[in-house]
Every structure is written in C-alpha cells, then in structure tokens.
Amino acid sequence: QVQLVESGGGLVQAGGSLRLSCAASGGTFSTKFVRWFRQAPGKEREFVANVDWSGEVTSYADSVKGRFTISRDNAKNMVYLQMNTLKPEDTAVYYCAVGQTWGQGTQVTVSS
Helix, strand or coil: CCEEEEECCEEEECCCCEEEEEEEECCCHHHCCEEEEEECCCCCCEEEEEECCCCCCEEECCCCCCCEEEEEECCCCEEEEEECCCCHHHCEEEEEEECCEECCCEEEEEEC
C-alpha cells in the first residue's frame, strides 16, 4: 500500500509562491491518479488538483486555476503542487491522496 508524506508548507505573504511536495513509498505509485486537497479551519476538505499516472492530464478547482500547477516525477515517486500568486484564502492544510490513502498534511498560511 502506498504511503504519502507532504512537505513544503509554510508562511508566505500574499502574492508569494510555495511548492508542495508529496513523497510516495510502497505500492505502485507510478500507475495511480494523485490528488491534492485542502482544508481550511472550520471548513470541509475541498479538491484542489489532480494528475493522472502519466502527468499529462490534470484538472484544477476553479479557485486555483491559472495559479497552481500539479506535476509528478514517477522516477522519484513524487508529486508537486506549485502555488503562485497566493491569497489569504489559500490558507489551509494541504493533503495529497492516492485512492483512499492520505498523507498527514502540510500547513500553508498566507498573510495579507
């Protein structure tokens, strides 16, 4: 079974950038769809982006389209979320997921 560990979160000013990483171990990661979600305080977890096994097919939530880019490196068992032009409303814990397997999350805080 795949295990996932997110990293790269932190505190950034509005307009700044962060790159989140999702490291996978075990299982057959390279054949799996990978998704990023986020959960802000007091809100439900929401979809952010996903990428197919090849890295060629991606989709995004409307709220991040044009600002975030999801990518993967199957040779390294990694998935990335490049986040640009960050806004305070992007503040949340970000999670990567493969099927029903989730990482522990990484906190992103955007100050105004």
